[in-house]
Amino acid sequence: MKFSPLLAELISSLTCLPGVGNKSAQRMAFNLLERNREGALKLSSVLHNAMEHIRHCERCRTFTEHPVCEICQHPKRNSSGLLCIVESPQDVVAIEQTSSYQGMYFVLMGHLSPIDGIGPADIGLDELEQRLQNEPIEEVILATNPTVEGEATAHYIAQLCQQFDIGASRIAHGVPVGGELEYIDGNTLTHAFSGRRKL
Amino acid sequence: MKFSPLLAELISSLTCLPGVGNKSAQRMAFNLLERNREGALKLSSVLHNAMEHIRHCERCRTFTEHPVCEICQHPKRNSSGLLCIVESPQDVVAIEQTSSYQGMYFVLMGHLSPIDGIGPADIGLDELEQRLQNEPIEEVILATNPTVEGEATAHYIAQLCQQFDIGASRIAHGVPVGGELEYIDGNTLTHAFSGRRKL
Structure with a gap:
């Protein structure tokens, strides 16, 4: 005997969380039972609600519980003529935190990867094509990740x-602000030199 | 704008898990939404069930969904005359994994700590007293943690x-099996010497 059946089930269910193995799940289960049953009940109901109601935005494909997300409903953003393409909703959050971009988004929810069988239709490029055709978009900003797949996806969309x-533009690659040159990898330095701007 | 309201609620609810801060909660929320909605729904229902039904065993105070836990129901263990006192249900699990102990348990769910207002009644010592009085217990094995509070609790119960x-006995303190002497702290070495046994 190790755990009561329900406790064992709770521990194994907790391992569905990313980065949570068996030992962490045990610690979480005991901690919740001992100290925070209310928080756990709240988590249970919010988790259920979120999984049932959060879907993709019909225009930009980010996560939202409404048919169209707040950013896509924003009139000023809609008339900006700027469309930023990112790979995931987390990227939208990161860009939004800078408050420096006031246009619209399109979230691919992945990147082109023929080896995994992920083609243009799987990352919503047919929907993107329709938006490019029907909306008054002036510039597409490609903010996919600087990986091989991200670059390939950016080129395809360009x-x-x-x-x-x-017009399509790619976000700049170079030395991160606050970084020290001596610790920057060669590839990034090469990009920083080839992308240099006149002062 | 950062997250949709429901997504923000999900992220803040996930931080009720021990060791999960805001950033990990974001990662968990997006991961579940993108990849494992079924697992999350399962977790939601198991979490609810567990919090509603897992209570303390009426005899040993460990966690169980039954009135009396499996170990306490075991006839062979009941007739063993051995009662092991531990601080938490996790300790029971650790001891059970060794398969070397075949007696009963009593789980304090804490330790005496006057500074935090935790007295004998809070760690179930009145229930323990009744068991000592009414059951044919021959030996009490004190397996509380080797901390100041754990030692004080052990002495009180002795x-x-x-x-x-x-009769009351305390589990041995000494050099862990597989450890190397040069890395063992002085306190433990002192215990190991004073607790030496004849060969």
């Missing part, structure tokens, strides 16, 4: 933009 | 046992 005669 | 003429 070509798509060309078809509709819409 | 005195209780004396009143009922029941």
